[in-house]
Amino acid sequence: MKILIVGGGNMGLTYAKSLLNAHIVTKESMMILEKSNEKAEKIKDLNVGTVFGEPDAYIKEADLIILAVKPQDSDILFSKIKGFIDHQQVVLSIMAGIPMTKISSALDCQKIIRAMPNLPAQVGSGMTVYTSSVEVTRIELVMVQNILNSTGKTIYVDNEELIDASTAISGSGPAYVFFYIQSLIDSAQHLGFSKSQAELLAYTTFKGTINLFNKHNFSCEEWISKVASRGGTTEAALNSFASNEVKAKLGEAYQAAFSRARELSE
Ligand SMILES: NC(=O)c1ccc[n+]([C@@H]2O[C@H](COP(=O)([O-])OP(=O)(O)OC[C@H]3O[C@@H](n4cnc5c(N)ncnc54)[C@H](OP(=O)(O)O)[C@@H]3O)[C@@H](O)[C@H]2O)c1
Numbered sequence: 001m002k003i004l005i006v007g008g009g010n011m012g013l014t015y016a017k018s019l020l021n022a023h024i025v026t027k028e029s030m031m032i033l034e035k036s037n038e039k040a041e042k043i044k045d046l047n048v049g050t051v052f053g054e055p056d057a058y059i060k061e062a063d064l065i066i067l068a069v070k071p072q073d074s075d076i077l078f079s080k081i082k083g084f085i086d087h088q089q090v091v092l093s094i095m096a097g098i099p100m101t102k103i104s105s106a107l108d109c110q111k112i113i114r115a116m117p118n119l120p121a122q123v124g125s126g127m128t129v130y131t132s133s134v135e136v137t138r139i140e141l142v143m144v145q146n147i148l149n150s151t152g153k154t155i156y157v158d159n160e161e162l163i164d165a166s167t168a169i170s171g172s173g174p175a176y177v178f179f180y181i182q183s184l185i186d187s188a189q190h191l192g193f194s195k196s197q198a199e200l201l202a203y204t205t206f207k208g209t210i211n212l213f214n215k216h217n218f219s220c221e222e223w224i225s226k227v228a229s230r231g232g233t234t235e236a237a238l239n240s241f242a243s244n245e246v247k248a249k250l251g252e253a254y255q256a257a258f259s260r261a262r263e264l265s266e
Contacts, residue, residue, distance in 0.1 A: 001143070032052070185199055
């Protein structure tokens with residue numbers, strides 16, 4: 001199987017490395033199309049596959065084409081590679097907000113898989129939600145499933161709308177988590193800890209909480225009640241969250257991410 005990754009940025013390189021680590025392809029079977037000369041030179045040094053700067057007939061050799069450029073670069077990309085795409089090729093797009101109908105008409109192809117991964121894919125702890133067009137065969141779907149599984153957990157959905165929804169939750173989610181961790185770090189420093197102490201407090205608390213969550217079968221609300229005793233310090237913080245409507249405000253932020261994903265789709 002030959003794979004072409006289009007866009008050698010954060011996500012494109014994550015797939016290149018995961019595919020090699022999982023022995024799904026060899027570097028002889030991996031091609032990367034990257035338009036930036038500077039990035040292309042750096043990718044060549046990584047020795048993960050053959051690097052190209054311009055589309056050409058080699059694109060036809062790929063059994064699977066992974067589209068990993070920014071959504072705003074997709075129109076130019078489509079116009080550049082359209083002439084080299086074959087009906088038998090499977091196209092896997094991880095671009096936020098670009099619907100399968102658009103990819104199909106822009107590239108004149110039918111076998112499309114649309115996936116929404118997230119950045120922890122870089123360390124094999126990603127969350128990917130994906131869907132496919134009816135033209136993708138079962139065997140092709142299993143092939144792509146293996147590729148996505150090499151970066152973490154996956155969920156298949158029939159409804160493409162859920163891809164935009166997952167963009168707002170798990171796709172953008174790592175940024176929300178870092179935002180929250182940073183708020184703990186800032187407050188710890190404000191309360192007198194050094195920067196490195198504050199980072200240790202915040203990261204260890206976060207990691208420990210996730211480990212705890214994974215070990216037992218309690219809901220978040222049940223865990224909160226175990227930490228917060230009546231009239232105590234945690235309850236004071238939770239009351240402040242409630243009176244400032246923090247949960248509702250966060251909900252508005254996730255909704256804004258979803259609306260932006262829908263806007264991009266249109
Ligand atoms: N990063 C995330 O956490 C994340 C999560 C889920 C989904 N995604 C999706 O993944 C896609 C890639 O994101 P990213 O963070 O990896 O972006 P990125 O780091 O900017 O990588 C995109 C790469 O594609 C190159 N490129 C642009 N147009 C090209 C063309 N016509 N031919 C070849 N290469 C081209 C860019 O070069 P230049 O730098 O020269 O423009 C850049 O190196 C996006 O569509 C995004 O929605 C990202």
